Amino acid sequence: MFFDSDGVLVEPPPVETQTEATQDAFRAVGVEDPDRQHVNAIVNGVTTETLHEVCSAYDLEPAAFWAARERHDEDSQFAEFRDGTRTRYDDVAAISDLPTEASCGVVSNNHHSTIEFVLEHFELGPFFDTYYGREMTIESLRLKKPNTHYLERALDDLSVSAESALYIGDSESDILAAERAGLESVFVRRPHCRAVELGVEPTYEVEDLHGIAELVSS
The missing domain is CATH 1.10.150 (DNA polymerase; domain 1)
Structure with missing residues (x-):
């Protein structure tokens, strides 16, 4: 996941x-x-x-x-x-409700070093087994989602098949990347993307991360 x-x-x-x-x-x-x-x-x-x-x-x-x-x-x-101008969402705690056998990772278009900072600053590191952001290079722009490059690296890290994995995002590029990599997708319709009309259909939609825990346990 x-x-x-x-x-x-x-x-x-x-x-x-x-x-x-x-x-x-x-x-x-x-x-x-x-x-x-x-x-x-x-x-x-x-x-x-x-x-x-x-x-x-x-x-x-x-x-x-x-x-x-x-x-x-x-x-x-x-x-x-x-x-504190920008912070984590309260419902991130719902990740702790996921099955203990579920391996989790982060794949972002943000800088790899920024993701590293986020996981440490908000004490989220224990939730995730791998994480990827892009390098601070011009070349990395070609690897941003919907390119599947970092998703595929994360799949390899966890030895997980695409068919058994979920990618949870809040943008069309997230859903496209998941589709191209062969993953099922979850679109989190948070307030900032509540009215977004997607050009590609996600496998699932939820309003927050509590919905992910419910989806996995159903």
């Missing part, structure tokens, strides 16, 4: 925080007033192609800008976790 992190275990990062971190990254590489459209392009599901286009507009070295962006983005997340 595998869980996304942002929007499932912990609250998702506010767009305002991501925007400010991206603006700080531009300033760190000498761009004081980046175009708002370029900032939004970096914040909203950036791809390697978009990153190179944006950097080209300012004659920036993509690797240098991306290193700054990742550093500022992670620092902003750590700050909000530490000061």
